[in-house]
Amino acid sequence: MKKRIVGVVGLGHVGAHVAFVLGMRGAADVVKLCDINEQKAVSERQDLMDAVMFMPHRVEYVPAAYEELGDCDIIINAMGKVALCATGSRDDEMGFTVPGVAGYISKIMAGGFNGCFINITNPCDVITNLIQRLSGLPARKVIGTGTGLDSSRLISAISQQTGLDHHSFSAFMFGEHGNSQMTPWSVVTFAGQPYLEIAEHDERFRFDRKELQERAIKGGWVTFVGKQCTEYGIASTGVRIAEAVLHDEQVIMAASVKLDGQYGESGIYCGVPAVIGAGGVERIMEYTLTPEELKEFHGCCDKIRANIEKADALLKK
Numbered sequence: 001m002k003k004r005i006v007g008v009v010g011l012g013h014v015g016a017h018v019a020f021v022l023g024m025r026g027a028a029d030v031v032k033l034c035d036i037n038e039q040k041a042v043s044e045r046q047d048l049m050d051a052v053m054f055m056p057h058r059v060e061y062v063p064a065a066y067e068e069l070g071d072c073d074i075i076i077n078a079m080g081k082v083a084l085c086a087t088g089s090r091d092d093e094m095g096f097t098v099p100g101v102a103g104y105i106s107k108i109m110a111g112g113f114n115g116c117f118i119n120i121t122n123p124c125d126v127i128t129n130l131i132q133r134l135s136g137l138p139a140r141k142v143i144g145t146g147t148g149l150d151s152s153r154l155i156s157a158i159s160q161q162t163g164l165d166h167h168s169f170s171a172f173m174f175g176e177h178g179n180s181q182m183t184p185w186s187v188v189t190f191a192g193q194p195y196l197e198i199a200e201h202d203e204r205f206r207f208d209r210k211e212l213q214e215r216a217i218k219g220g221w222v223t224f225v226g227k228q229c230t231e232y233g234i235a236s237t238g239v240r241i242a243e244a245v246l247h248d249e250q251v252i253m254a255a256s257v258k259l260d261g262q263y264g265e266s267g268i269y270c271g272v273p274a275v276i277g278a279g280g281v282e283r284i285m286e287y288t289l290t291p292e293e294l295k296e297f298h299g300c301c302d303k304i305r306a307n308i309e310k311a312d313a314l315l316k317k
């Protein structure tokens with residue numbers, strides 16, 4: 001039987017939690033642990049192996065160099081230096097993450113890697129774009145967690161507001177995993193019923209939309225202020241995408257994907273709902289947004305595009 005092998009690059013707050021969630025959800029049989037700090041990989045491995053007894057299936061955790069990740073089905077990229085985000089902008093990590101990622105993608109590819117990359121490293125849409133270009137993999141095999149985490153924050157906020165379970169409605173954040181993202185309320189539905197229709201006759205749904213959107217955009221900073229990192233939400237988002245690929249789920253979820261004409265945008269990675277399955281991004285969902293929503297979405301894309309240019313300038317230095 002083919003083993004499900006997942007590599008994790010960068011074993012800080014996020015990567016270590018990704019490795020743990022992969023085991024606790026029974027998502028992988030082998031998890032390869034890679035960090036520039038080799039002792040960190042050895043120490044995380046020991047701690048994780050001590051937890052295997054309590055995981056649903058046996059998992060083998062192994063330290064690995066970049067070149068040893070070639071046989072992975074999926075590599076989850078979580079390198080970084082999160083302390084640089086203390087300014088309140090994920091963009092401020094770019095000076096570290098752009099050259100960092102550019103330094104090892106070719107080493108991973110030299111090991112023969114041909115699976116899917118799932119990128120978490122910030123600024124997420126920019127780094128996902130970089131990984132796709134440097135790896136030469138088709139765009140569908142390189143996915144960013146993007147607004148997957150922010151959509152989860154939005155769903156949590158709506159659930160708290162309405163008292164309804166997270167799974168009884170559908171809502172997404174579109175745009176940048178950063179300050180430039182938006183909620184298209186016209187695509188929010190409750191068991192098939194459009195939100196905007198329900199809000200007309202049910203006062204529980206006449207909530208302050210702007211405030212809920214702010215909670216989705218700024219939730220990460222509430223977490224960051226007290227623990228100087230975020231862990232559970234992002235680790236769960238990354239592993240959820242990995243499961244969708246490993247089980248060929250064909251699930252619709254928000255992620256950073258390369259737009260190719262959808263919503264009138266092309267050539268950039270951006271958070272929108274997409275179908276995720278064994279091939280990676282199987283299809284990008286294209287909803288009919290209102291003209292105001294579409295305008296706001298283009299503004300988010302412009303912000304990502306400008307950041308990609310900044311990343312390119314950093315690479316040329």
Ligand SMILES: NC(=O)c1ccc[n+]([C@@H]2O[C@H](COP(=O)([O-])OP(=O)(O)OC[C@H]3O[C@@H](n4cnc5c(N)ncnc54)[C@H](O)[C@@H]3O)[C@@H](O)[C@H]2O)c1
Nearest residue numbers: 010011012013014035036079080081082120121122229234
């Ligand atoms: N996309 C999202 O929704 C989201 C959410 C949370 C965090 N993040 C991002 O994830 C990244 C990791 O966050 P964190 O809190 O774990 O950061 P962290 O600073 O705690 O850890 C980063 C880890 O990366 C390792 N590393 C650095 N350079 C490396 C390299 N060249 N090769 C391999 N490993 C390397 C470090 O040794 C460290 O273990 C950051 O970029 C952070 O901003 C993204």
